[in-house]
Amino acid sequence: MDFSRVVRVWYDINKRDLPWRSTKDPYQIWLSEIMLQQTRVEQGLPYYLKFTERFPTVFDLANASEEEILKLWQGLGYYSRARNLHTTAKKVAFDLNGIFPDNYKELKELKGIGDYTASAIASICFDRPTPVVDGNVYRVFSRYFGIDIPINSTKGIQYFKKLAEQLIDVENPGEYNQAVMEFGARQCKPKSPNCDVCPLQHSCVAYSENRIVELPVKLKKGKVKQRYFNYLIVTDNQKTLLQQRTKKDIWQNLYEFPLVESSEEINIEKLKEHRVFLDLTEGASYDLTLYNEEAKVHKLSHQHIHTRFWIVTLHKKMKTGIERKDVPDYPVPVLIANFVEDFGF
Structure with a gap:
């Protein structure tokens, strides 16, 4: 043929x-x-x-x-x-x-x-x-x-x-x-x-030869890396913070909320002690709540991103940042875009 x-x-x-x-x-x-x-x-x-x-x-x-x-x-x-x-x-x-x-x-x-x-x-x-x-x-x-x-x-x-x-x-x-x-x-x-x-x-x-299911043959991929992302949605109810991912990693040059990456899932006390969190709050009083108790797992080809969003509401006006209403205008990873829509920015 x-x-x-x-x-x-x-x-x-x-x-x-x-x-x-x-x-x-x-x-x-x-x-x-x-x-x-x-x-x-x-x-x-x-x-x-x-x-x-x-x-x-x-x-x-x-x-x-x-x-x-x-x-x-x-x-x-x-x-x-x-x-x-x-x-x-x-x-x-x-x-x-x-x-x-x-x-x-x-x-x-x-x-x-x-x-x-x-x-x-x-x-x-x-x-x-x-x-x-x-x-x-x-x-x-x-x-x-x-x-x-x-x-x-x-x-x-x-x-x-x-x-x-x-x-x-x-x-x-x-x-x-x-x-x-x-x-x-x-x-x-x-x-x-x-x-x-x-x-x-x-x-x-x-x-x-009844081999449809077994063909084509593909070598198995290596072990999938597990990463734990804790996003800090810092806000005074008018403004919030976004930062650009500039390192050679996933989502390079896209924007995201301030990030605490950990080797495993962390609790609220560990988060409060983290340098990134302390730098963002600068000794101000705040309310801290976890938006999603169960981590959202974003699956990429060689890694799974376990993501939790923490809402940090400051009791003072933010000197820097962007207007909350402007957040949807920025290019972000899809898991951030889904959160932005759910949260109502």
């Missing part, structure tokens, strides 16, 4: 009507590919529409402030993508006169553009025969050919890339790449794939 032809025929009939599929503009393709990394289409589409409306060209994005970009990105996660997006926009706009490179090698030199994104842009926009290999493609290849090499191992990455190079339709590389990714997303899904109506069913190794 001609794998590439069958997948393309399926794609012609079943592809979703998505805005970036009606263009070969590298700016729009680049935006969509960066946003859809580790993100479902249903979640990424509203962000794509917001960005293309606010920043219709790479020059508009390049001239925006990082803070505005992070605010629009809020809730999409993996915020380094947004920072890299801004860096590359400025590079293309100011150094390359707004023109994206037309080949894999030069595209891959841009900040935030790796093998997958460079391949996608080069093939879709410039008809270069560069195959894409993402999670969907790994799954389709692994099941169809019965490959049990771990997809996140060095050997697996090299093996699947070579296989993709052999299978790509050199006459229509962009359409083929989109077809195989869409096939994995909608037909050969991670759970409950539609095997009964799959056009590849009769030649699929995983189907014939």
Whole structure:
């Protein structure tokens, strides 16, 4: 069976009507590919529409402030993508006169553009025969050919890339790449794939050997790190405090309330003794209450953030800080955004 032809025929009939599929503009393709990394289409589409409306060209994005970009990105996660997006926009706009490179090698030199994104842009926009290999493609290849090499191992990455190079339709590389990714997303899904109506069913190794569930194979991740965040919502009922996360850590350059990070969950007495708390209260009288007795657990790929919010109401007017009503204007992590909405800022 001609794998590439069958997948393309399926794609012609079943592809979703998505805005970036009606263009070969590298700016729009680049935006969509960066946003859809580790993100479902249903979640990424509203962000794509917001960005293309606010920043219709790479020059508009390049001239925006990082803070505005992070605010629009809020809730999409993996915020380094947004920072890299801004860096590359400025590079293309100011150094390359707004023109994206037309080949894999030069595209891959841009900040935030790796093998997958460079391949996608080069093939879709410039008809270069560069195959894409993402999670969907790994799954389709692994099941169809019965490959049990771990997809996140060095050997697996090299093996699947070579296989993709052999299978790509050199006459229509962009359409083929989109077809195989869409096939994995909608037909050969991670759970409950539609095997009964799959056009590849009769030649699929995983189907014939009843190995659908066990493929693809993935090496287990390392131990998940547990972190304990205690946010201090310091207020005089008019103002409050926000600070920017500037260190190279999660949520870099986003804003948050003053933070006490601990190695385990701490009680109110321990919190009162902490240097951060003492510096914020400066000997003033206050009321201290715990907003959520049960910690909210925010799960990231390699760490779980156990978060509690402490309300510190000062009995004096704050000399510094921001108006409470202005808090929603700042780009913040989604767990902070949820608290801000619940608390009623």
